[in-house]
Amino acid sequence: MKIIAFCGAGIGTSAILKVNAERALARLGIEADIEATDIAGLAVAAEDAQVILASPELVKFIGKTYADVVVIENYFDLDELTRKLEIALG
């Protein structure tokens, strides 16, 4: 299982999203690799990913993908992350 945490610069916000997504997955008891990436790295990183996590502002940059795109409004809200990951992975 592979999950992408996506942001514009590949540092900072995607790393926060990765940390908190890992905490949400631990709550759910699900094991997955989470990779933080920027727009330049997204196409390659997403080839074998099940889920792409992104801000509402960034969805339009994702392009064609077989992964589920999950929009996260509050990157620090573990309840939101847990709820949306449970739906995407369930």
Next chain:
Amino acid sequence: MRLHELPDDVFVLGAHAADWRSAVRIAGEALVAGGVTTDAYAERMVQVVDEFGAYIVIAPGLALAHARPGPDVLHDGLAVVTLDEPVVFGHPHNDPVEVVLALAVTSNEGHVTVLAELANVFNDPTATTAIAHATTVGAVRAVLDRVQPDV
């Protein structure tokens, strides 16, 4: 870099920003004051928002301004700016912003510790407001340090 190691120079409290660009530039000036970056980095943080939108507003009231590593980053660092009046960045859910963090890193690796610390702080939904209302650097530090192990 750890949150409790941030120098006083990177904290700016009650700054007035006319718009989001001004808010990001004030955070950039704080990074320069702290010896973290040169002047050029602030405009690169502005460009990230111009290019990709207001996604840096990652939680209600909180922006994490940043740009890619570059020659204008002298070492890893973080600045913390509170605004006297909240500013709209253009985010569909998390506007307006009252606390601007600015992150600068020299490489794509190595800053995970501080970001995990930030997650510890801001997983508490009251943290942004507590920092926004702080009137002293010590009060901001108290919020940043309150949930950290080994501090």
